[in-house]
Amino acid sequence: MKAEIITIGDEILIGQIIDTNSQWIGQQLNKIGVSVYQISSIQDNKQHILDAFKEAQERVDIVIITGGLGPTKDDITKKTIAEFFKDDALVEYPEVIAHIKGLFQKMKHPFREIQKTQAQIPSKATLLMNKFGTAPGMWFYENETVFVSLPGVPYEMKGLITNEVLPRIQEQFKLPFIIHKTIMTYGQGESTIAEKIEDFENNLPSSIKLAYLPSYGRVRLRLSTKGENKAQLEAELNAKVAELYQLLPDIITGLDDDASLEKRVGALLKTKNKTICTAESITGGKIAATLVSIAGSSAYYKGSIVAYAAETKMNLLDVSEETIKKHSVVSKEVALEMAKGAKEKLQTNYAIAVTGNAGPTTDKNDKSLGLVYIAVVGDDHQFVEAFNFGQPREKVINRTVSKSLEILQKEIL
Amino acid sequence: MKAEIITIGDEILIGQIIDTNSQWIGQQLNKIGVSVYQISSIQDNKQHILDAFKEAQERVDIVIITGGLGPTKDDITKKTIAEFFKDDALVEYPEVIAHIKGLFQKMKHPFREIQKTQAQIPSKATLLMNKFGTAPGMWFYENETVFVSLPGVPYEMKGLITNEVLPRIQEQFKLPFIIHKTIMTYGQGESTIAEKIEDFENNLPSSIKLAYLPSYGRVRLRLSTKGENKAQLEAELNAKVAELYQLLPDIITGLDDDASLEKRVGALLKTKNKTICTAESITGGKIAATLVSIAGSSAYYKGSIVAYAAETKMNLLDVSEETIKKHSVVSKEVALEMAKGAKEKLQTNYAIAVTGNAGPTTDKNDKSLGLVYIAVVGDDHQFVEAFNFGQPREKVINRTVSKSLEILQKEIL
Numbered sequence: 024m025k026a027e028i029i030t031i032g033d034e035i036l037i038g039q040i041i042d043t044n045s046q047w048i049g050q051q052l053n054k055i056g057v058s059v060y061q062i063s064s065i066q067d068n069k070q071h072i073l074d075a076f077k078e079a080q081e082r083v084d085i086v087i088i089t090g091g092l093g094p095t096k097d098d099i100t101k102k103t104i105a106e107f108f109k110d111d112a113l114v115e116y117p118e119v120i121a122h123i124k125g126l127f128q129k130m131k132h133p134f135r136e137i138q139k140t141q142a143q144i145p146s147k148a149t150l151l152m153n154k155f156g157t158a159p160g161m162w163f164y165e166n167e168t169v170f171v172s173l174p175g176v177p178y179e180m181k182g183l184i185t186n187e188v189l190p191r192i193q194e195q196f197k198l199p200f201i202i203h204k205t206i207m208t209y210g211q212g213e214s215t216i217a218e219k220i221e222d223f224e225n226n227l228p229s230s231i232k233l234a235y236l237p238s239y240g241r242v243r244l245r246l247s248t249k250g251e252n253k254a255q256l257e258a259e260l261n262a263k264v265a266e267l268y269q270l271l272p273d274i275i276t277g278l279d280d281d282a283s284l285e286k287r288v289g290a291l292l293k294t295k296n297k298t299i300c301t302a303e304s305i306t307g308g309k310i311a312a313t314l315v316s317i318a319g320s321s322a323y324y325k326g327s328i329v330a331y332a333a334e335t336k337m338n339l340l341d342v343s344e345e346t347i348k349k350h351s352v353v354s355k356e357v358a359l360e361m362a363k364g365a366k367e368k369l370q371t372n373y374a375i376a377v378t379g380n381a382g383p384t385t386d387k388n389d390k391s392l393g394l395v396y397i398a399v400v401g402d403d404h405q406f407v408e409a410f411n412f413g414q415p416r417e418k419v420i421n422r423t424v425s426k427s428l429e430i431l432q433k434e435i436l
Numbered sequence: 437m438k439a440e441i442i443t444i445g446d447e448i449l450i451g452q453i454i455d456t457n458s459q460w461i462g463q464q465l466n467k468i469g470v471s472v473y474q475i476s477s478i479q480d481n482k483q484h485i486l487d488a489f490k491e492a493q494e495r496v497d498i499v500i501i502t503g504g505l506g507p508t509k510d511d512i513t514k515k516t517i518a519e520f521f522k523d524d525a526l527v528e529y530p531e532v533i534a535h536i537k538g539l540f541q542k543m544k545h546p547f548r549e550i551q552k553t554q555a556q557i558p559s560k561a562t563l564l565m566n567k568f569g570t571a572p573g574m575w576f577y578e579n580e581t582v583f584v585s586l587p588g589v590p591y592e593m594k595g596l597i598t599n600e601v602l603p604r605i606q607e608q609f610k611l612p613f614i615i616h617k618t619i620m621t622y623g624q625g626e627s628t629i630a631e632k633i634e635d636f637e638n639n640l641p642s643s644i645k646l647a648y649l650p651s652y653g654r655v656r657l658r659l660s661t662k663g664e665n666k667a668q669l670e671a672e673l674n675a676k677v678a679e680l681y682q683l684l685p686d687i688i689t690g691l692d693d694d695a696s697l698e699k700r701v702g703a704l705l706k707t708k709n710k711t712i713c714t715a716e717s718i719t720g721g722k723i724a725a726t727l728v729s730i731a732g733s734s735a736y737y738k739g740s741i742v743a744y745a746a747e748t749k750m751n752l753l754d755v756s757e758e759t760i761k762k763h764s765v766v767s768k769e770v771a772l773e774m775a776k777g778a779k780e781k782l783q784t785n786y787a788i789a790v791t792g793n794a795g796p797t798t799d800k801n802d803k804s805l806g807l808v809y810i811a812v813v814g815d816d817h818q819f820v821e822a823f824n825f826g827q828p829r830e831k832v833i834n835r836t837v838s839k840s841l842e843i844l845q846k847e848i849l
Binding site: 035 | 446456461471508509546548589595618626631637646737738739743747
């Protein structure tokens with residue numbers, strides 16, 4: 024069972040927005056055993072939409088379309104789908120009108136006639152009620168292909184996929200199981216890893232696919248397989264995972280959802296009943312955001328102080344003016360004082376602090392570009408070290424986040 | 437001049453990563469007058485890649501390919517491109533080997549033989565040096581179509597696009613000008629706006645395209661045009677923008693890059709020489725991140741306190757225990773005390789504070805789901821109000837960020 028996701032809207036093509044919808048839809052389809060074969064982002068243009076529908080119909084069994092369902096003139100998806108299915112008749116659904124009126128009342132906006140068009144869909148479509156918005160979803164089935172059209176607003180699309188689309192796909196098709204196991208490794212490059220697991224890779228059965236996903240000091244290894252017997256697939260992949268653990272004993276931090284350092288560090292803090300806070304300059308809150316991204320983080324994460332200016336480092340984190348004058352804000356000494364200040368203020372067991380120069384411009388008082396000091400202070404041990412993450416800015420910030428969590432993990436253990 | 441962006445890698449299709457590369461490439465191509473006609477994300481599969489190349493060649497003049505250039509076995513882009521162009525001969529570039537050795541030396545990793553394959557590219561390709569990584573870019577020109585193959589690592593891809601690809605496109609093709617003007621509006625829905633500008637929209641010349649981009653309480657109106665005479669295009673669009681300002685006098689906050697509330701608020705604070713800080717619970721630092729996303733924000737943004745736990749609100753923001761007990765953490769009183777606490781601690785002219793219940797689960801001590809209190813405290817005026825942003829969680833958080841900045845702007849003015 025193969026699917027294609029088609030997103031309609033010039034805003035993606037000119038780079039005005041990032042297509043996050045497709046990622047989420049890809050995840051959901053994979054979970055129920057549907058492979059996403061292609062994602063296509065196309066223009067708000069009738070002929071282009073018709074061409075894309077036709078190509079997709081030849082490639083896949085399920086086409087999920089998002090965008091272009093608003094009430095304004097630039098939204099042409101509904102009209103174009105009707106043309107594609109040669110469906111001239113629009114059916115108006117009173118329950119959708121009632122729902123739209125309810126939404127407008129709640130927001131204290133007047134109901135407008137233009138909204139009525141939102142309640143009309145082609146006669147060949149099955150209505151998919153949109154609880155969170157005005158444009159309903161539509162489900163078509165013709166020539167053994169399913170076409171689903173959904174609004175592009177993320178939370179509306181998500182509600183429709185979860186409540187309407189996935190249950191219908193599961194009901195109407197016999198689906199295989201798609202299993203992925205992703206192993207997280209830290210500290211070695213992909214070519215080094217590839218050399219170490221060369222025999223393993225050469226001996227993998229053709230039903231199992233191995234992928235390397237490098238990013239900022241981490242390499243994820245993904246094993247994927249597909250089939251009818253879930254227990255057997257799981258057993259096969261687990262055996263391969265066990266082999267990798269033996270081949271790469273030092274660098275694997277975990278598996279699948281537990282693989283990220285932030286999850287692992289979170290689990291460690293929870294088990295040991297310890298708490299953490301951060302004091303961030305160069306990363307502007309990104310270490311905090313990474314820690315907080317884990318559900319249940321409120322059990323060990325207390326808060327964060329984002330201190331950009333030297334003045335804020337002094338006022339909020341009690342970094343001394345002398346230390347800054349003597350060593351500059353990008354220094355081992357300031358990183359340590361920031362961590363100690365945060366730990367004191369937030370009364371935690373651990374504090375991470377980072378200060379550095381991400382670039383791209385150099386301040387003549389700062390040391391070299393890409394230089395970062397990371398400090399981790401615990402109840403009875405402290406660590407501080409300089410790193411140079413080079414350039415560009417984005418890499419410096421992301422590697423600082425990864426490296427901080429790596430150090431924190433070592434300090435906790 | 438039309439382009440297609442092809443991203444190769446199962447990780448995008450199974451939703452393991454978000455395709456941010458295409459957005460950035462789309463922006464860059466637009467700036468030099470190249471329209472992105474389609475973005476296609478496809479599998480790491482030889483036949484699928486060959487099919488996609490063929491389809492793209494029929495649709496567009498320039499094909500930009502990212503991904504699949506690593507040294508490991510799952511990276512098949514280079515081999516497949518060579519097959520597509522019927523090019524059997526690989527050429528090894530000594531300067532690339534020297535560059536890779538230099539990179540490995542700097543990171544204190546040993547150079548491995550497998551890396552040598554990175555320095556070999558098909559004989560029909562022009563080499564594009566990759567300053568930030570090991571895999572060079574490749575430029576092909578055949579049958580009046582340009583094919584450019586780039587690594588998928590974002591900062592490597594960005595370096596190659598900026599330094600190698602864009603200059604070559606500009607040198608080899610005569611390009612038109614593509615002009616977009618985006619007007620930001622706050623506080624009215626797209627259907628209300630569409631009704632107000634109906635005549636305007638009906639009278640737009642066919643060369644100018646209007647798009648509505650709604651998101652979380654903001655609607656952006658984008659006018660786009662394309663042509664040879666830049667001054668004339670600019671004048672035409674500016675005249676239309678002026679009309680819109682007249683038709684929608686109350687709700688437009690700005691134009692293009694100055695249109696976002698965070699830019700506008702930043703400019704206001706800078707002009708008035710005032711400073712700001714935030715105290716965030718429900719938004720977990722997102723208001724701070726939004727303010728900090730503006731270059732030069734260090735002139736007015738001093739820092740932020742992310743206070744999740746009630747305890748942190750008391751310790752770091754001096755919220756009183758009695759207030760929390762009497763009114764609960766989701767209350768007008770706590771929001772005000774948070775703002776005052778942050779303003780005092782960070783010594784700023786303004787402070788924004790937010791506390792609320794984003795859901796999805798309800799805490800029985802909390803008031804209803806979706807309820808948010810926003811407080812903005814200035815030197816001699818304070819504001820606090822309750823809002824209910826409904827559900828889901830994502831919408832509550834994003835609307836809280838937008839609404840806070842909207843209130844801040846009013847308070848500053």
